[in-house]
Amino acid sequence: MIGKDTQALLLENQDNFLIPADNVATVMYNHSLDHALLVLSNVGYTKIPVLDKEDHFVGLLGLNDIVRKMVSLTDIDTDNLAGLTVADVMEIGVDYLTDESDLEDILHLLVNNSFLPMINKERIFLGIITRKEILKCTNHLVHDLERRYQLVPKEDKPRDTDKKAGLQVI
Amino acid sequence: MIGKDTQALLLENQDNFLIPADNVATVMYNHSLDHALLVLSNVGYTKIPVLDKEDHFVGLLGLNDIVRKMVSLTDIDTDNLAGLTVADVMEIGVDYLTDESDLEDILHLLVNNSFLPMINKERIFLGIITRKEILKCTNHLVHDLERRYQLVPKEDKPRDTDKKAGLQVI
Numbered sequence: 433m434i435g436k437d438t439q440a441l442l443l444e445n446q447d448n449f450l451i452p453a454d455n456v457a458t459v460m461y462n463h464s465l466d467h468a469l470l471v472l473s474n475v476g477y478t479k480i481p482v483l484d485k486e487d488h489f490v491g492l493l494g495l496n497d498i499v500r501k502m503v504s505l506t507d508i509d510t511d512n513l514a515g516l517t518v519a520d521v522m523e524i525g526v527d528y529l530t531d532e533s534d535l536e537d538i539l540h541l542l543v544n545n546s547f548l549p550m551i552n553k554e555r556i557f558l559g560i561i562t563r564k565e566i567l568k569c570t571n572h573l574v575h576d577l578e579r580r581y582q583l584v585p586k587e588d589k590p591r592d593t594d595k596k597a598g599l600q601v602i
Numbered sequence: 603m604i605g606k607d608t609q610a611l612l613l614e615n616q617d618n619f620l621i622p623a624d625n626v627a628t629v630m631y632n633h634s635l636d637h638a639l640l641v642l643s644n645v646g647y648t649k650i651p652v653l654d655k656e657d658h659f660v661g662l663l664g665l666n667d668i669v670r671k672m673v674s675l676t677d678i679d680t681d682n683l684a685g686l687t688v689a690d691v692m693e694i695g696v697d698y699l700t701d702e703s704d705l706e707d708i709l710h711l712l713v714n715n716s717f718l719p720m721i722n723k724e725r726i727f728l729g730i731i732t733r734k735e736i737l738k739c740t741n742h743l744v745h746d747l748e749r750r751y752q753l754v755p756k757e758d759k760p761r762d763t764d765k766k767a768g769l770q771v772i
Contacts, residue, residue, distance in 0.1 A: 435748025442744060469678055473669045478648035495665045499643045502680065508639055510678050539744065543737045546716060563733045567713045570740045574612060574709065578605025581753040 437581070439535055442573045449538065449566070450550060452559040458483050461490050461522065465513040469498050481549050481557060482522045489549050489557040491522035529561060542566055607751070609705055612743045619708065619736070620720060622729040628653050631660050631692065635683040639668050651719050651727060652692045659719050659727040661692035699731060712736055 434442075457475040459468045461482050472480065472495050479494040501521055502512050527541045529550040538561055541548055547562040577583075604612075627645040629638045631652050642650065642665050649664040671691055672682050697711045699720040708731055711718055717732040747753075 434744045437753045438747045577608045583607045583751040
């Protein structure tokens with residue numbers, strides 16, 4: 433349970449976490465892996481969402497998923513990609529958000545995902561939420577918290593952070 | 603400036619952010635790009651630190667840096683990597699931490715980097731700090747903050763978060 437003031441401060445400078453679909457590079461599931469490799473190389477990302485023709489989200493495609501298909505027992509060769517499509521190597525069953533996900537869901541799922549696709553009830557791809565945006569908000573929260581609020585320990589919860597107050601970061 | 607109680611709560615369950623060098627996949631600057639591609643494919647990461655023979659940190663190598671070299675005007679071919687080494691494509695002049703960096707530095711630099719190499723005064727590679735570890739701590743902070751503390755607005759700082767208390771995440 434995230435407190436009301438905490439959430440308000442975390443989200444204060446951020447009207448919207450979502451990078452909308454129009455601003456996100458994607459590939460179609462039936463594109464050739466050669467083409468997908470060019471797309472990934474051009475956009476400079478290492479993992480992008482895979483959509484179908486009706487903009488439904490169907491999976492994620494990572495550079496590593498393609499490179500692994502290039503590697504055979506005897507060589508590394510882009511010829512090994514011949515005839516394969518995005519659907520043959522994409523990751524399915526991945527974590528995602530819906531337009532009803534709350535901040536708890538987002539923060540929890542971003543621990544193990546560098547970004548999360550967001551979809552609606554019809555599985556239409558709406559965009560992504562990235563760790564980077566959350567990091568910006570975390571910076572704002574931790575810098576402003578004690579400038580704006582006095583933190584008064586609650587009586588029924590022993591304040592056991594004192595013993596670690598001098599903890600080293602490294 | 604990050605407050606003492608805020609920092610203590612953020613770091614409470616985390617003795618150490620650093621993933622030590624022994625647990626981090628790396629490549630040598632003079633390795634062939636074919637070899638580096640195999641290493642990246644095997645470890646499943648998309649960017650790893652580049653070291654010299656004395657374990658000095660010299661740069662970062664990303665899968666995209668290699669793939670871009672495969673792409674010529676007419677084809678995508680691993681033959682285009684022939685004769686190239688990691689040093690030919692690695693990113694230099696990248697952000698890094700030292701063993702004297704504080705939490706402010708780490709949080710600030712992680713906004714634009716998915717991980718940060720840490721080095722000592724002799725530029726020996728010590729390990730990396732990742733967004734993932736910070737996200738774990740952020741989760742702990744925002745969940746426990748108002749459970750453990752009452753947030754009392756400071757009188758000389760107007761509490762202007764109220765107007766956004768009902769802000770939607772998306």
